[in-house]
Amino acid sequence: MAELPEKLGLLKKYAKKVYEIKVSRIVAEVEVGDIPRIVEELIKSLGKESLYLTTLVATDLPEQGIIRLDYFLSVLPEKKVVVLRAAVPREDPRAPSLLNILPGVFSAECEVYDLMGVVFEGNPHLRRGFFVPVEVAEKGIHPLKKDVKV
Amino acid sequence: MARTKIVEVPMALEIPVGPQHPALHEPLLIKLYVEGEVVTKVEVNTGYNHRGIEKLCERNNFYRNIFLCGRVCGICNTVHANCYVRAVEAILDVDPPPRAKYLRVLAMELERVHSHMLINAVMAEVLGYDTLFMTIMRDREAVMKAKEIVTGARVLADYMMVGGVRRDIDEVKKDRLLKLLDKIEERVRYYRKVFEDDPTIFKRLVDVGRLSPADIVSHSLVGPVARGSDVGTDVRFEDPHEAYPEIPVMKLIKRDEGDSWARMMVRWDEALVSIEASRYVLQHLPQGNAVPDERKLPRRFPPGEAFTRAEAPRGELTYYVLSDGKPTPYRVKIRTPSFNNIINGAFAFVGACIADVPAILVSFDPCISCMERVVVVDPETGSKRKLSLRELATRGVSR
Numbered sequence: 001m002a003e004l005p006e007k008l009g010l011l012k013k014y015a016k017k018v019y020e021i022k023v024s025r026i027v028a029e030v031e032v033g034d035i036p037r038i039v040e041e042l043i044k045s046l047g048k049e050s051l052y053l054t055t056l057v058a059t060d061l062p063e064q065g066i067i068r069l070d071y072f073l074s075v076l077p078e079k080k081v082v083v084l085r086a087a088v089p090r091e092d093p094r095a096p097s098l099l100n101i102l103p104g105v106f107s108a109e110c111e112v113y114d115l116m117g118v119v120f121e122g123n124p125h126l127r128r129g130f131f132v133p134v135e136v137a138e139k140g141i142h143p144l145k146k147d148v149k150v
Numbered sequence: 151m152a153r154t155k156i157v158e159v160p161m162a163l164e165i166p167v168g169p170q171h172p173a174l175h176e177p178l179l180i181k182l183y184v185e186g187e188v189v190t191k192v193e194v195n196t197g198y199n200h201r202g203i204e205k206l207c208e209r210n211n212f213y214r215n216i217f218l219c220g221r222v223c224g225i226c227n228t229v230h231a232n233c234y235v236r237a238v239e240a241i242l243d244v245d246p247p248p249r250a251k252y253l254r255v256l257a258m259e260l261e262r263v264h265s266h267m268l269i270n271a272v273m274a275e276v277l278g279y280d281t282l283f284m285t286i287m288r289d290r291e292a293v294m295k296a297k298e299i300v301t302g303a304r305v306l307a308d309y310m311m312v313g314g315v316r317r318d319i320d321e322v323k324k325d326r327l328l329k330l331l332d333k334i335e336e337r338v339r340y341y342r343k344v345f346e347d348d349p350t351i352f353k354r355l356v357d358v359g360r361l362s363p364a365d366i367v368s369h370s371l372v373g374p375v376a377r378g379s380d381v382g383t384d385v386r387f388e389d390p391h392e393a394y395p396e397i398p399v400m401k402l403i404k405r406d407e408g409d410s411w412a413r414m415m416v417r418w419d420e421a422l423v424s425i426e427a428s429r430y431v432l433q434h435l436p437q438g439n440a441v442p443d444e445r446k447l448p449r450r451f452p453p454g455e456a457f458t459r460a461e462a463p464r465g466e467l468t469y470y471v472l473s474d475g476k477p478t479p480y481r482v483k484i485r486t487p488s489f490n491n492i493i494n495g496a497f498a499f500v501g502a503c504i505a506d507v508p509a510i511l512v513s514f515d516p517c518i519s520c521m522e523r524v525v526v527v528d529p530e531t532g533s534k535r536k537l538s539l540r541e542l543a544t545r546g547v548s549r
Contacts, residue, residue, distance in 0.1 A: 021454075021455050021456065021457060022237075022240035022241065022454065022455065022456040022457070023236075023240050023389075023391075023456060023457070023458060025457050048364045048367065048368065049363050049364055049367045049381065050367065051367070052367045052368070052369075052370045053370050054370070054459070054466065054468055054485070055468050055470070055483065055485035057470045057481075057483040059472060059480075059481045060481075070470070072457060072468070072470075074383070074388075074466075076367070076381075076382075076383055076388075079387075079388040079389070081389075081457065081459070083457070102368055102370070103368050103369050103494065103497075104367075104368055104369045104370025104371075104490065104494050105370075106369075106493065106494055107370075107489055107490060107493035107494050108485075110493075111489075115204075130196055131196060131200040132200065133200065143202065143205055144204065144205060
């Protein structure tokens with residue numbers, strides 16, 4: 001189990017498992033419903049100007065029946081990237097939106113909804129055709145899913 | 151001429167900026183809603199040229215994807231390829247030789263110099279200084295030449311490969327590069343002075359599009375946009391990679407003004423640091439082989455995942471590569487800096503005047519040619535007319 005930096009100690013409360021992926025990124029596996037609270041607490045403890053969402057990666061894992069969401073958070077004072085890893089069911093993928101806490105998730109949530117079909121509850125700006133061409137969006141398919149051929 | 155009628159305010163105008171230009175990678179529509187001259191609401195429309203590169207990466211093998219990733223962006227192709235190659239190297243546990251690491255830095259820093267010169271030239275054009283645009287572009291050719299000497303191509307370099315670089319340089323090329331760098335530095339210093347001293351540039355850029363550090367961080371804005379607002383984020387320092395930690399002349403540039411002018415000045419200063427770093431690399435190039443034998447590269451990829459970051463000219467670029475042990479990656483996720491800066495940064499236009507919009511937009515370093523034409527729609531008469539971005543910048547919108 002990887003060691004969490006001191007300032008990120010509060011992650012211990014929520015993390016089911018902590019490990020490292022290359023290159024030196026600490027991954028904390030958490031429940032998807034806890035993510036807004038975790039991010040809120042992190043911002044509270046680190047300060048408003050020290051945490052931003054680098055990227056949100058959604059990976060389709062049909063064998064496990066889940067879509068994995070990885071929130072890559074860049075912690076500026078620590079010069080580290082921490083990953084909050086959560087899973088949502090593939091059949092009805094829903095996750096709480098972070099838009100009110102970190103407005104920077106706007107582009108990432110819109111992209112993941114359009115390409116992977118994860119609904120971020122509380123984000124009113126989600127729409128098809130954000131990136132996907134209209135003819136693909138009209139078919140109702142999300143092109144980055146593994147069973148979709150485009 | 152005496153006025154007989156005062157224009158009724160608010161005058162609802164919808165001004166679409168964009169979207170199409172096939173030459174560059176970011177056709178984008180920024181829809182501005184204005185009352186009088188002031189922008190009240192902004193909508194960003196994307197998706198005009200989504201090429202599905204992430205899906206395509208899942209179909210091609212790890213090595214072919216290097217070329218694909220280099221084609222995500224024309225201007226910063228070596229940094230894209232570098233970020234992807236480092237992810238693949240992390241999965242393979244391959245460490246390139248020191249000479250290759252230095253040469254990679256050289257290619258990426260030259261790229262930063264020409265990218266920063268390009269956007270400053272575009273800014274000069276948008277502000278009405280066509281001659282300045284042309285002279286900056288002329289001197290930028292020297293950087294392109296230097297890049298050609300290093301990588302073999304002016305633009306699309308395809309320089310990175312797993313375990314090293316594709317070409318090495320010899321003493322003759324080194325001398326030529328050092329001479330070119332001296333010439334480039336002199337010109338960049340001159341242009342920096344122009345941007346610092348010219349009263350018109352000052353008036354058009356200072357206090358325009360001011361962003362606070364808290365807004366920058368919460369909206370995930372990166373690169374020179376963040377560093378122009380006193381947010382000291384630079385992946386070259388946060389995430390030591392390649393030869394960057396070994397180059398003592400590397401310096402983090404940031405300014406605290408937070409306006410469009412600060413963002414442009416950050417770029418000039420960074421270009422100077424990049425020139426200095428390129429010179430250091432050439433003078434301290436380690437001995438050894440930099441070009442690996444392609445036939446000896448690993449053919450099997452172990453399962454694993456890697457997340458790498460690089461500082462592209464426009465800001466933090468990230469790649470996430472997931473391997474499941476097959477010859478093709480299971481997932482590749484690319485996040486370019488403009489994806490954050492342009493889509494999330496739309497709030498910067500609210501409250502600005504229409505004539506300031508191009509200046510703010512250019513200070514964010516988007517692909518400008520995709521926003522070349524602007525259609526002004528007057529809802530009262532239903533008339534439409536087209537304005538070029540430059541017209542909009544120099545004259546504003548007059549009825």
